[in-house]
Amino acid sequence: MSDMRKEGVNASQVLGAESGFFRQVQTRLAGRTRGFAGEENGTMIIFGLTIFIMVLVATGMAIDFMRHENMRSRLQSTLDRAVLAAADLDQMNDPKAVVEDYFAKSGLSGYDLDVDVKEGLNYRTVTASASSEVNSMFLNMVGIDSIDAPAGGAAEERINNVEISLVLDISGSMDDNDKIENMQHAAKEFVDTMITPDTKELVSISIVPYTGQTNAGQTLFNALNVNQVHDYSYCVEFESSDFQSVPLNFSKQYAQMQHYEYSSRYYGSWANYKIQDPWCSDKTDEEIKAFQNNNTELKRVIDSYRPRTATGIHYAMKWAAALLDPSIRSTVSGMINTGTVDSVFEGRPASYSDEETIKVIVLMTDGMNVDQYRIRSWAYNSTSEYQHWAKYTLWYYLNNYVYWRDRGDYYYFKQSNDQADDQLDDICDAAKATGSKPSEAIVIFSIGFEINDNPAAKKVMSDCATSDSHFYAVEGVEISDAFGAIARTINQLRLIQ
Secondary structure, three states, X not given: OXXXXXXXXXXXXXXXXXXHHHHHHHHHHHHHHHHHHHOOHHHHHHHHHHHHXXXXXXHHHHHXXXXXXXXXXXXXXXXXXXXXXXXXXXXXXXXXXXXXXXXXXXXXXXXXEEEEEEEEOOEEEEEEEEEEEEEOOOHXXXXXXXXXXXXXXXXXXXXXXXXXXXEEEOOHHHHOOOHHHHHHHHHHHHHHHHOOOOOOXXXXXXXXXXXXXXXXXXXXXXXXXXXXXXXXXXXXXXXXXXXXOOOOOOOOEEEEOOOOOOXXXXXXXXXXXXXXXXXXXXXXXXXXXXXXXXXXXXXXXXXXXXXXXXXXXXXXXXXXXXXXXXXXXXXXXXXXXXXXXXXXXXXXXXXXXXXXXXXXXXXXXXXXXXXXXXXXXXXXXXXXXXXXXXXEOHHXXXXXXXXXXXXHHOEEEEEOHHHHHHHHHHHHHHHHOOOOOHHHOOEEEEEEEOOXXXXXXXXXXXXXOOOXXXXXXXXXXXXXXXXXXXXXXXXXXXXXX
């Protein structure tokens, strides 16, 4: 019995000990569970893995899109070059074949190409589209197996009906530094560029050479109401108001420019104290040649120019603008009837609103306007006086036959070079304002030839041009580059899409 009690006590103790152990284990487990529930390290690992996968997918997509854009850029660049070359009217190959050849030699592969060509007598339009499939490296994971890379564009060269007034300086300063020869070479290249067998019925060129004045030639001179007093040359005196508008005034009576030479130059022998360089040239080839399309004849005339006397840019510019104005159309018709203008130019000058016609002035000079003088009317009002001044220079006569205090009675100051510049500015502004909208205005290109050391001359010529980009300041043989650039601009080779 005592043993049983002893055993019972021991069992109780054992049971109590076991119960305490389990409570201790439970307490520790509960504590660890609460600690694990509050632990954050595992959550960041899962989040980081998720972000990594997303970045990997995004990077793969970016690589696919970069490959797509690279292919698209290569297609577009090749297509732009191809359609420009194909649209050039000077190249004689099949335009579609030109585009296909560009792509064949580009190193591209797996592309689809479609080319459409439209062309006529004076234009060629080449339209093309290309596409290529770029296989996906990563986007296929989201169901996109390939991306289409497209390219498209068009180019056009269109030579519209073009009316050009080519204004050339043949003043005395053009005798320096081979300027006249460089100008002649450049002007002849311009003529050949603009007038080709395909364009000679579309492009007309009026050459307006000038010295101190501009000889219109008898036909244009007679078209106006001019008080003609001699027949040595055919220059018209324009007043300040005449430069404020483009058209000639057929109802107004103009004065004829006196035929004389202001210079006191001595030419060798006594007999050569004679007029050599009149302010209004009496050379037939130095008259205005209006609405011409014969390369050979135009280049012959340009080659005939020789530098002489002073500079009157404003007179030439007035004629250049007037020759593009529709008001002179009946005069051109008369010249067609006499055979001096090709019959294909019937109806020219076209109206400013004619969308098929471009009107352009190319104005070239190597210097500045000069002061203008004239003989007083009392000394220039009879046939004998006209004959006298057409034979001997003004200052030769004054120095040899007139007492020095009386010499000023024989001539007067008509206008300063600044006044002439203002009149040039007026006629340039008037030409740029023709038509009812900007696209109908006369386009003016100006070339300042070896005037870089003359800021005033550069400003005058730059102000006359349609914009700064229409003004060229060049030296020496660079004048050919200027004329070439102008010709290319007129021909309007351009991307249209």
